[in-house]
Amino acid sequence: MLEDQRRKYKNLQSYLLEIKNSKSSYVHNKLHTNKRTRLEDFPTAKKPLQVFVRTHPNDITLIIKDGYEWRKYGQKVTKDNASPRAYFRCSMAPNCSAKKKVQRCVNDSSIIVATYDGEHNHDSFLPSSSTPKGSMGNNNLPLTIIENYKEALNIDHALSTNKRVCKDIMEQNYNDNNNNLKIGEYVSSLMKDPEFTIAIAEAVAQSIIAQPKQQFLLEKE
């Protein structure tokens, strides 16, 4: 089980190396100038960004550790989904226009769908291991992004094409308590690594650019 985690991390590393060698200005700036590129420089920043995050089934919060501090300003039950949709705005800068909507997937309550709107106009970026204010602990897996942007446009399609992967992730993370402890320690150590958290952030950003080869987390060896 631990070997699987290591293998996935290696896949991530090789993927990031691929990104590093690419011409992407966003990643290039990040990696080589150590400056956070403005979101408007990002090719798909104009689109509403949707990410899917696998959470613990017993986790009833709608909190996603994505590196930013978010302040909840509203909650609404929508017609097409029984689970409430939470509205957040970025609280890291007073005039930041970034917002996000977070709602559980209608077909699978253990999947959180986060829709990002607006752009961050500040440089601050929290390490993933830090706990956002007001988040009283949650069991989010560390950004288990299970879809890319293109497929995220269609939740049903995403679910139908990734049921096996979701199942694998679930089994991998929750079925074996002993291994859960080891995985938890392993994940914890990874999340304390600033390089790794930056890498995760880059992976999230890149997952938005719908390229089939980016589904490294989905691939079953």
Added chain:
DNA sequence: CGGCTTTGACCCGCGC
């Protein structure tokens, strides 16, 4: 006491 979440009310765009 300050900053947060909660939650009902309100606003506004859109379809009919």
Added chain:
DNA sequence: GCGCGGGTCAAAGCCG
């Protein structure tokens, strides 16, 4: 014009 539904506001309460 009206009703519906999504998004936002703001007062109240909670918590560290």
